[in-house]
Amino acid sequence: FQALSTSLAATVGTGNITGVAAAITVGGAGAVFWMWVAAFFGMITKFSENVLGIYYRRKNSDGEWSGGAMYYLKYGLEKKRFFKYLAKPLSIAFSLFCVLASFGIGNMLQCNNITSTAVSAFSLSGINVFGVYLSPEFILGILLAVLVAIPILGGVKKVGAVAEKIVPFMAVFYILGCLYIFITHISSAGSVFRLIFQGAFGFDSVCGGSIGILISRTVTTGIKRGVFSNEAGLASSVSVNVSSDVKEPVKQGMFGIFEVFTDTIVICTLTALVILCSGTTIEYGAAAGAELTISGFTSVYGSWVSIFTAIAMCCFAFSTILGWGLYGARCIEFLFSEKVIKPFMVAYSLVAILGATANLGLMWSIAETFNGLMAIPNLIALFLLSGTVVRLTKEYFATEGAK
Secondary structure, three states: OHHHHHHHHHHOOHHHOHHHHHHHHHHOOOHHHHHHHHHHHHHHHHHHHHHHHHHOOEEOOOOOEEOOHHHHHHHHHOOOOOOHHHHHHHHHHHHHHHHHHHHHHHHHHHHHHHHHHHHHHHOOOOEEEOOEEEOHHHHHHHHHHHHHHHHHOOOHHHHHHHHHHHHHHHHHHHHHHHHHHHHHOHHHHHHHHHHHHHHHOOOOOOOOOOHHHHHHHHHHHHHHHHHHHHOOOOOOOHHHHOOOOOOOHHHHHHHHHHHHHHHHHHHHHHHHHHHHHOOOOOOOOOOOOHHHHHHHHHHHHOOOHHHHHHHHHHHHHHHHHHHHHHHHHHHHHHHOOHHHHHHHHHHHHHHHHHHHHOOHHHHHHHHHHHHHHHHHHHHHHHHHOHHHHHHHHHHHHHHHHHO
């Protein structure tokens, strides 16, 4: 359960609040449909990632399980006659991209969203220290660096203990808040879902442009934001799932399906319904983030709920930071050794300050770039090792059926 909570902690993040709002404003309501499509295929890829992760994991010198895409890239592909020469370079490439992505999508983008949300919700201002002005973002960045360092330097079990307390609590409260808005606006549900399906295939011109351009923008935005949210195809959460005590690879694969379903089909959909059902104003074509989702909540509950939404946003983002810190640590361990993990964790904590003060648009560009780079070697491995996944799955269900 701690392994699932930690992987959900990293998966359920700003993509569920900020990412959905950005998808709707850029790609229209139809982008939600393509997020569902990305999630459908994402359940398949995440299942396969977890199965291969458990099957090819190894014990490190501390007696703990280590694994991830870099392990099944190395130990899986080296057994393939025509692809064994790709095993080492692809495993190294994935590890390097994952470390860089942990700083981008896992840390800086999350910190940026935390600080911008907190400054907006609580009307924070900077202070002068010995004649030097310190912005609220910089102050919050220092605080975040400390808060990240405390659990993350304790290792996977410490982060798991924190995650299993934060994730279920914040997810349940956020889901209940969304459900109330949907139920009280149930009369508009039909028109909202019609808007989503019409927009998915270019029959809604709210975003402007020709049908072809609109469909392309809607599909691209929906899939990008869907993958950003559930991280299926990136093999990011495999590094944590392999620490599970589960012996059957397929069992942990099932958790991967649940992870994507919870993240995108449940939480992202509820966020979209809050925005589309609440009657809040949507400026299509304009850049939007958490403020649009918060606006949906405040239009129903009142201004006081903006504090709750801001806190939920910060909890989502903070848990993501912790999860991605472990992902990066596993890849650093693979590239070098366990001795480099502590220095990496210190650097990872300090990067929070940079993320808190940087430009949001730049953070999104960095995150999406490394998302794509991580996916390339991983998807190659999933394709070439798909036979192993099928074999293990058939063996598992044959054994379960015989019981």
